[in-house]
Amino acid sequence: MMRILVTGAAGFIASHLCEKLKSLGHDVYGIDNFNDYYDVKLKELNASDLAQQGIVIFRKDLNDDLGDVFATAYDYVFHLAAQPGISSDTTLEEYVNNNIYATQNLLEAILKYNPDVKSFVNIATSSVYGIEATVDETEPAKPVSFYGVTKLAGEQLALGLQRTGKLNTCSVRLYSVYGPRERPEKLYTKLIENLYYDKPFPLFEGSVKHERSFTYVGDIVEGLAAIIGKEAKVNGEIINLGTDEVNTTQEGIHAVEVIMNKQLIIDNKPPRKGDQQRTAAVIDKAKNLLGYEPKTTLKQGIQKQVDWYLEKFTK
Template identity: 80%
Template sequence: MRILVTGAAGFIGSHLCEKLQSLGHEVVGIDNLNDYYDVQLKEMNAEDLAEKGIAIYRIDLNDDLKEVFAKPFDYIYHLAAQPGISASTSLKEYVDNNVYATQNLLEAVLQYNPNLKSFVNIATSSVYGVEATVDEEVPAKPVSFYGTTKLAAEQLVLGLQRTGKLKACSIRLYSVYGPRERPEKLYTKLIENLYYDKPFPLFEGSVKHERSFTYVGDIVDGLAAIIGKEDVVNGEIINLGTDEINTTAEGIKRVEEIMNKKLIIDHQPPRKGDQQKTAAVIDKARRLLGYEPKVSLKEGLQEQVKWYLQKFTK
């Protein structure tokens, strides 16, 4: 199969590219390598993919995409987005990169790739709101610009599916971590600050937050399982995460144990838009995709620490 992955130089996208290629598929990536976080990290991921023969188009999804679709794809995994909950990111940036970019990609698909087997939209548990502890039938109640615009993007995709113009599904991910995790995310930042003995900014109340911390390898296994099941998942929204729940405090303790160091805490005021609790309800993923997360938090964090030490402490 020929597969397009958007956001291919990012954390999850790069792992997905490698997974799909390992299954024998022809994989093409697209990424604008924006500067939301250190572009060097994305360049590093792109280099890892290039070594495996996976090409990345360096283009913005809001631009003309005709060149990308010169040869048709069987599947598209749409991961590219303006991520995170950040006070410094404007609503316009979220709308441009999550809503308009998705719409432009969809229009290109309809024009240049009408026989696509499936458009797999990558959504987020943030659409559920303050507590993401429910199944896919419960109405979304986002409380952040990120969650709101990702929900809008999801509905753009599913709107085309409902009108019969596109086969598509949307996968809502839960608290993904592992090697290549973004630098401002919990565990990469935690590992860095522990290694260099730097104070770690901890938002008030966040140590009690409960999360379905899900290892990236489990996530990409679930995403890859969609191939060949496009009729089964057509029109579906599916949660993808783990039902192993840990608090932020427990996550910090695991990394401290692995690195045999004690974290220096820099206490910060509460952060607006933070979820209090996520607990992935993954019955549908199990039923439709045969999905079963296998990696424990300790095992996954050991891999992430090993990756960080190999890449950034030579």
């Protein structure tokens, strides 16, 4: 049994990771600041699910003093907490505070209190690649959004410590993750909600043609959990984690319409600055290093997300 800390634990992907690690018999702790980027009630719902499984969550910001969090020594730290998205309502200062300063403060706390951690697993994003994320990990990053730029900076803060021999670290770049608990402003949760309530869906010009490696959250957490025990093999590595199945946004919309047996009302909007045109995950390294093999089709994953939404929010 390993003792593991997961940051952003009340959020979408991290809450699933906590559950996965707990199911494998590990002792899991979480930390989350429960900020109001989206409805805090959703995070409280996730936190309640985790608490019922015996997962302890520290309610504090990563920019605060973390001495109490590290009163426990951890074998692994999975860093998923971040300022997400490309919303024009989010300032550069918020991205810098939550993606750079918070990461640095966490790393400093680990070096001070928990320097023997087996691995610090930084969770990055395909957004660091830029307009098109269709390349392997050897290609240079070319981010175009505040989100992508600051996530790349956080990744390099962690890898810099690895290069100087101070910390075992790897960084995992995720691709278009969806599934139960997905944030309310993200594509599929918003599609499901707007279809259910017959509300117009804001569709940015050109976005129906965007191509994405839509990856089911269950496959993502399987890949992350596979790092445990392979820390020597992945130390210093950047690893893409997604699916090599590519679908257009239009295909995603159609899949939800078919499952819910309803037609979406479209509210056309101007193009959104910073949107990626195409993502296609190159996951050869993840397959080789982690034995990673995504198995969930888009139809299967959306069905699970629709079932979750109807159970949690319509009864």
